[in-house]
Amino acid sequence: MDELPIGRRVAYWRGRRKMSQQVFADRLGKSKSWVDKVERGVRRLDKFSVVYEIADVLQVDVQLLLGKDVERRPETQNCIDQVEVEEIRAALERYDQMSAFFQAVPHSPPLAEMRKAVSHAWLTYQHAKYGVLARTLPKLLRDAQAADSAYATGSEAKEAAHLLGQVYQIASSALRKVGEHELSWLAADRSIAVSQRAGDQLLAGLASYRVGSALLALGRVRPALEVNVNIANRLAPTHEPAHKGERLSVYGMLLLNGAMAAARIGDSATVRDLLCGAEQASLELGGDYNHYWTSFGPTNVQLHRCATAVELGDGRTAVETHEKIDVVGFNAMLPERRAHHFLDIARGYTQIGNVEKASEMLLEGDRLAPSEIRCRPLAHEVLSDVLRRTRGTPPAPIAELAEQMGVGV
Template sequence: MPVIADRGVGRRIAYYRSVVRPKLTQQQLADAACVALGTIRKIERGERGVTDDTLQAIADALGVDPARLRHDRGPAHSLAREGLPALSAAIAAYDCPEDGRVRPMADLRAAADAAERWRLGAQYTRIVRDIPELLAELARALDLARGVEQAELGGLLVSAYRSADAAAYKLGAHDLSARLVELMRWAAGEADDPLLSASVAYVRTETFFAAHAHAAGLRALQQAIDTTPAPDTVVGRAILGSLHMRAAVIAGRARDADAATGHIVAAERLAHAVEEGVYYGTAFGPDSVRIHRVSVAVSLGDDHVGDALDVSHEWKPPADLPAERRSGFYIELARAQLWAGLADGAFESLKAARKIAPQHTRDHPWVRQDASTLRRLRRADSETLTSFAEWCAAT
């Protein structure tokens, strides 16, 4: 990995951290970038170089294009996207893995859990960098396993594939994402867990979103809802509720207001019976359903946009929700505000999304579209808006 040793990089990082928004402490920057505090201090003092990987993470945490921090100021590039071919190679031989190490089950479980945390925190660069090796190791372990261990490894593979899929989908690699979804369905079969299979149906909806096949996606989710076990446990209620939550959004995209309303009401009913949490990799509970109410309103558009604004007037997502979900709320809200003529509010929402989950926000197509619209409207401080638009590659 190339190391940038120029002292000016550290000075520019310190400048953007302490002078330009978001005005972070070194500890806050370290936490946001998932870099050790001591490393941040040494980089800013010019006592150590910084790899491209670390620079990308710091730039995302600061909400600036990495080119603004580099000594050569060359064109920005996404290290996450550059890692996608390695991810494709890692899954090509899922059913005939090469020989290699296989760690104890406890270590594999911890590695899959870490990847899930990166996914929920929208740390896509880290996922793409580290997960190919984990996928290969889990495939080797499953190839050797039998009985109960085989079922658990199937579940771990689903989790790891899902983390990889999140990065692929958010980075626009939809063909790779669809392949990963199919591998999730295969691995769920190895686990022989109906609730796990239902959680995979939730993720599979991405392929319908990507193809704009909303009516077909709604049918697939309805089928999953019909075949999901009766919700007689907390986890069962959460899984069924998440399917209704997802169905409400895709019904909104299909402009089926009745179906969208029916599914979001069903999701709310189930959410009242559980605590907000992450169930089989999906956040669900009253707060998640509120966020999806905004998404449904934006999907339906027209007279429903006011519903999204009403939610935002009364409530904001709490800090303990996954970063990707919280940033998604503000991205959806920004679109509703823009449609309602609230351009200044829309820009504030986009900046809030960036502060919460920079990578998720930067690679979201709606963010680029809305930033471009705001530039054409010439709203907000031109330099600030131009900087934001440059950061997310808006035209």
């Protein structure tokens, strides 16, 4: 896209942000005609102040609009920037499986190496190292696609497909964190098809969970609820001991995700039923585990009780539930999950007007996993809300965090 005129770049990013020309014009304080002329190259953008204003509205680095390489600043090293998103998109746009139908794949990494790389990527995600993950994901996607193609007809075909299915899910989760919901949906959808080839119902169930998460992020709430509940019903635990822990974990996470969707539409009865089902599964599981990278167990159910209460607008219940969470179980959870919870509880505190405690929760999350707070659009919204509600000058730590995140005080 570097060779495109600046007007075409503006049009491209406006489309990516799902803005009409009129909405974009309103946010700039310009006319729709002005925007149209800029995008068609009829009107030149010769003032840097205007270019910077456009970049701010589109939430992209100004260097991207100017067709230059983005300079990665130290404070954004742990976030996923637009350049990295485009590299991940390019990897998702590859169709190596179709190419392999016509000719052999020239190179594929050994599956033993792929296993290690995929496990490392999962841990990187669960430790909320999103910048590190973003810089490795494009190559990991290409390698996993190549492996899936190379081993498509051999005895290792299912394992190769399983690894690719996992990589798609990692990509889906990371992209959703930074607001790239359409790409997140694409990656999750890819994982469903690949997981079926892998012959693993639980991996396919977890792919459905990722699809549900992406749909929920896109505002497609009822389809998100349906996909989670439907697949959960198909994976309902049986009395067979084989893989019982893994099955309970995937089943439970589908119910929890369904509860989040039900909360989004204000269906408190369905929220209650799904949370009860997940709690029963967690009790049967007998503790907190990370089967299939789910972090499922009694503690995660409590975290979702808080999150669904926030979605229902019941901040007081969220805070009261938070105060009863088992500290030992909570501290044993991985950083991404705990920091995500602090963000949820910060929202809960703002709902009851306790800005000071909301600030504390944001700072706790930032100390634990900075990327979960600094890289997520939702965290920017919560911090903006906290700043608006703060009387007088905000405390130095929250003002410093706002400055580092680029949120106006």
